[in-house]
Amino acid sequence: MDFSITKKQQMIRKITREFAETYIAPVAEESDKNSQLDPNVFKLIKEMNYFGICIPRKYGGAGLHNDTISFAIIVEEIGRVDASWAITVGVHCSVVAYPLYIFGTEEQKQKFLIPLATGEKLGAFALTEANAGSDAAGIETSAVLDGDEWVLNGSKIFATNGGIAKTLLVAAKTGQRGRKSIFSVFIVDTDTKGFSVGVKEDKLGVRASNTSELVFQDVRVPKENVLGGVGNGYQIVLKILDFGRILIAAQCVGLGQAALEASVKYANEREQFGRKIGKFQGIQWKIADMGCAIESARLLTYKAAYMCDHGMDYGLASSMAKLVASEAAMQATHYAVQIHGGYGLMKAYQVERFFRDAKVAEIYEGTSEIQRMVIANRLLRQTF
């Protein structure tokens, strides 16, 4: 057993940290305020190849398709300065580009994956609907075959990157077997006639990340745009979510780390009653708990990534990582605000933003409650 990361991964962490601190951190507060991603950062992230992390070279990526730990490290380091950019890059990579690489046909990869991996086009995954979130069986968006094309109708909500994406993966109902709906996943170009972006959400946290409603009105999609075969949507969606949970976990590790670092700095500077507040046990216990929670989350996240890279079933590990990491980030950011006292409530101090961003992570990509259901279901079926 070896807990050390490779020299290459160390370099990836070092460079990503420098890059994030140089270019993303200075504009994070402004982006949060305006609920808008900075276009210059967009360009730079593209140049850094971060949109193609998990994709092989031959499809325009960085070639780290067997190195999910590096993916986690990059998302973690971006999340350490701005959770919004972590989710924007992470969603694009993990629930759009990566599934296209895993389930796509060669033609689909040539046509859709290459522009995603090079960052020429941004991707979004459209699953959630007004009446179907964690209960994916309730999906009402439908796809009906008409000649050589599927015709999509319905609307999706809360799609991360939705309003700025050019390529979508859309889950839609394609049939019925008894009382059970059958789904398929479609690759949809947002230039297709009948597609439109609805409401852009104004959120509590990860405000700079784009969250939008997507509307499909007789959107005609060629037959060859079905991902992973007609009727296989449910299994594909589950696989996509397994990988996506590593992303959220990594984002939360970075966010928690940022909260810890800010708290340590403040506790070593701020004086009350004639001493640094870090000398008080009440603060020390919080710092210790933050450190433990974040490190546990980091280990679980890397373990899920490791299992993925070694062809093991990592679904349970990624759910555990997502649950533990999002709750660790929530606790750490909550403590960070508390340690900062009145200043923690102020926009001028980053921890206020971290706190809002962490709350989102306990909800999207499967709430903490859903994660506990998934984990318990797995454990209750397991033989020990």
Place this chain on the structure above:
Amino acid sequence: MKVFVCIKQVPGVAEVKIDVTTGKLIREGVPSIINPVDKHAIELALQIKEEQGAEVIALSMGPPQAEEALREALAMGVDKAYLLTDKEFAGADTLATSYTLALAIRKILQESEKNEKYLVICGLQAIDGDTAQVGPELAEELNIPQITYVQKIEFKGDKIIAESALRQDEVMVMETRLPALITVLKEINIPRFPTLIGIVDAYEKKEVVYLDTRQLNADKRKIGLTGSQTQVWKIFVPQQKGEHIKLSGSVKEMVKQLCQYLKEDKIL
């Protein structure tokens, strides 16, 4: 054309602490970095490669862990990297260092096509030693012209025209034929970040070649501590003694003030 870039791995200065009892640098837990101005040297070499076409070769002398600095240079886009490492190189001053670097450059030139023109680029100085001597001494070792404190460079056939800020408040524009050596200032450019593809290639497709005393066929009297004309006798933190007064105003006013202070202290 070959462009050689000489880089040094140094402790990240912002985080260096000094042990007050021994007066030595505490290096444990301090991350090592590429000497900041050397990154500008690498950037310049890469820009020359992109504009003129050239093979960019990075060189560093140091312990095996300096490989990390060379990997970062490879990740930025450098083509090849050589690490000059040997226990016998240890304790080298600037003269022994430039002798060793010159041997490596000559060796690489011997192995390439005859009379290939080349340029050597060094950062002005390292943040740890701060001597600014290795560049100029290396040019002497190689017996090639040098232009130091370069803030801008232009190619004109096999000549370069460089703007040097050697003297304060004036810029000297100088021309020389290649081969030549320049030392650069950080004002010359903004170094690029290594891309993800660059990092992956630096570890999977490129290599760092190790060169030792034997491979360089080095004269043992000229390397390491033996070859050093200067030796570090002691490193210490200067103690602040007394107060200092800063004078301002015109020269006349300052002289007047100074004389007054000197009179007050009964020096005059």
